[in-house]
Amino acid sequence: MTEVLRVDPIDPDPNAIARAAACLVAGGLVAFPTETVYGLGVHAFDRRALARLFAAKERPATDPLIVHVPGIDDVTPLVAEVPREARALAARFWPGPLTIVLRRSIAVPDDVTAGLDTVAIRAPSHRVARALIAAARIPIAAPSANLFSRPSPTDAAHVLADLNGRIDLIVDAGPTEVGLESTVLDLSQDPPVILRPGAVGIEMLRAVIGRIEILGTSVTGSAAMPSPGLLSRHYSPRTPLTVYDGDARAALHALARDAQGHLDRGSTVAVLAFAEDLPQLALLPVTIVHLGREHEPAEVAARLYAALRESDEVGADAIVARMLTTDHAFGAAIRDRLRRAAAGRIVRVEG
Numbered sequence: 452m453t454e455v456l457r458v459d460p461i462d463p464d465p466n467a468i469a470r471a472a473a474c475l476v477a478g479g480l481v482a483f484p485t486e487t488v489y490g491l492g493v494h495a496f497d498r499r500a501l502a503r504l505f506a507a508k509e510r511p512a513t514d515p516l517i518v519h520v521p522g523i524d525d526v527t528p529l530v531a532e533v534p535r536e537a538r539a540l541a542a543r544f545w546p547g548p549l550t551i552v553l554r555r556s557i558a559v560p561d562d563v564t565a566g567l568d569t570v571a572i573r574a575p576s577h578r579v580a581r582a583l584i585a586a587a588r589i590p591i592a593a594p595s596a597n598l599f600s601r602p603s604p605t606d607a608a609h610v611l612a613d614l615n616g617r618i619d620l621i622v623d624a625g626p627t628e629v630g631l632e633s634t635v636l637d638l639s640q641d642p643p644v645i646l647r648p649g650a651v652g653i654e655m656l657r658a659v660i661g662r663i664e665i666l667g668t669s670v671t672g673s674a675a676m677p678s679p680g681l682l683s684r685h686y687s688p689r690t691p692l693t694v695y696d697g698d699a700r701a702a703l704h705a706l707a708r709d710a711q712g713h714l715d716r717g718s719t720v721a722v723l724a725f726a727e728d729l730p731q732l733a734l735l736p737v738t739i740v741h742l743g744r745e746h747e748p749a750e751v752a753a754r755l756y757a758a759l760r761e762s763d764e765v766g767a768d769a770i771v772a773r774m775l776t777t778d779h780a781f782g783a784a785i786r787d788r789l790r791r792a793a794a795g796r797i798v799r800v801e802g
């Protein structure tokens with residue numbers, strides 16, 4: 452059975468942290484909060500624990516893991532070298548929601564890197580995560596603590612819903628703050644490439660290290676290889692989600708028209724709705740799931756995964772949502788996750 456240890460998010464009980472750390476050191480599977488989403492931690496050098504982790508998540512072995520460390524000084528044994536850019540980025544963004552991919556050392560097991568010659572590393576800022584990593588005194592490999600292809604967990608209840616009975620322990624410190632996974636930046640390529648957008652936006656990164664590309668928008672013209680694990684169908688609710696992309700008014704109009712079409716055919720509809728759209732949706736007999744204010748993207752980011760899970764739970768036949776249009780460091784990350792959650796069902800609306 453999975454045990455749940457409740458701790459204070461700011462000032463976690465050292466005894467609870469020590470128990471969770473001992474569980475990790477002994478090869479256990481421990482879910483814990485980071486500032487982004489809950490992670491499912493294991494000893495990064497314990498191959499049996501790694502095998503249990505992939506089985507518990509039903510995650511394919513081709514999807515590499517992020518190794519969590521206290522800070523840049525702890526990266527050295529994991530990598531071939533620590534480039535100057537990595538130090539500059541860590542000085543600016545660590546601890547925090549930035550993962551960097553570097554050429555790995557021989558010490559890192561293939562199970563962590565999916566056989567790649569690189570390893571992804573980050574230093575989370577959540578106090579519970581930091582306390583746990585410090586107490587365990589080992590590098591902790593941790594993917595998001597959800598079943599593969601489900602939305603990442605932003606609350607311990609989400610972890611339990613997906614993994615109860617499959618993992619040893621959940622350290623529950625309440626909802627996470629950021630709500631979307633870390634930005635993944637590959638520093639093993641020149642120029643560096645953003646493999647996954649997150650709270651640390653491209654302009655923030657460029658301000659520190661200059662030229663950076665985004666996966667799939669390479670200006671060299673070479674066909675970009677998708678990052679392992681960054682599948683086009685990911686973070687998905689089980690009910691089909693359709694996302695309407697374009698000018699806000701036109702997209703909302705198309706969404707409402709299609710929702711009405713579903714209703715006319717006797718289907719039920721859930722709408723993932725921005726606060727700004729609520730007045731216009733008021734007369735439609737649909738279930739509204741609140742996404743927060745479009746003009747406060749940090750609010751949308753913090754709500755998105757819980758909203759995707761809720762929209763599934765209402766048992767509608769279809770889920771519809773409008774694509775976020777606002778510009779913000781979070782904007783690219785939110786659009787990326789909505790696109791993946793829709794698994795290709797994107798309706799482009801001319802404004």
Ligand code: TXA
Nearest residue numbers: 487489490515516569570571594595632633679680681
């Ligand atoms: O915010 C986060 O990053 C959370 C928390 C728990 O730290 N973790 C997380 O892990 O989102 P996960 O496993 O769900 O996503 C990690 C992704 C992988 O799917 C993969 O695409 C990429 O990071 N990744 C890991 N190692 C890589 C490598 N060596 N090269 C390229 N991409 C890598």
Ligand code: MG
Nearest residue numbers: 594595596603
């Ligand atoms: Mg994940």
